[in-house]
Amino acid sequence: MSHEIIKDLEARYTTKQYDAEKRISADDLAVIYESLRLSASSINSQPWKFVVIESDAAKQRFHDTFANKFQFNQKHAKTASHIILFAHKTHYSRDDYAKVIDQDVKIGRTPEENREQAFGAFAFVDMNTDEQGNNAAWTKAQTYIAFGNTLHTLARLGIDSTPMEGVDHELISELFADELEGYQCDVALAMGYRDETNDYNAPLPKSRLAAEDVVTVL
Secondary structure (H helix, E strand, O other): OOOHHHHHHHHOOOOOOOOOOOOOOOHHHHHHHHHHHHOOOOHHHEEEEEEEEOOHHHHHHHHOOOOOOHHHOHHHHOOEEEEEEEEEEOOOOOHHHHHHHHHHHOOOOOOOEEEEEEEEHHHHOOOOOOOOOOOHHHHHHHHHHHHHHHHHHHHHHHOEEEOOOOOHHHHHHHHHHHHHOOOEEEEEEEOOEEEEOOOOOOOOOOOOOOOHHHHHOO
């Protein structure tokens, strides 16, 4: 298939080794950040925080979060151009949603007189919240929508990436406490440009199940 979207997805793969000398341009970073901001979420909740690791000092901190486990991902901390920590709020509240509604009122999407009525959508949050106010499974699911959106954005820009669920959320919460502000990071995304010589995954064929095995048309 020759469609540009399909070309993007066929070219994208999980990079195993980065060229530490290559950096993502400021223009491309601006596109990436805006694609994060524009990502979809249930009831437009946006229960996320994206922490971008760029400086050598921040990379060292991220490198240190692999002290106990998932060392196979540790090398990306210093060789990738940038890493994004995708974090979600574990106790998303009515006050959090009020920020979304107030923005809607500000830009004219929701009339001021309908502000309270707009909270009706918060029922979707209530359905996914336990007695302790925890709705982390639901907010994490929303954050993965932004994660997938970013993967395609990077493919369109010709930037390589490595999804990393192999991260230690406890150490990340400790070493990036000031930046995360209580949000929890269970997945990170390394971004940059492959090491053409040492990335063994680059030349391998893409392996996916056949369309008839995963798509049912009624």
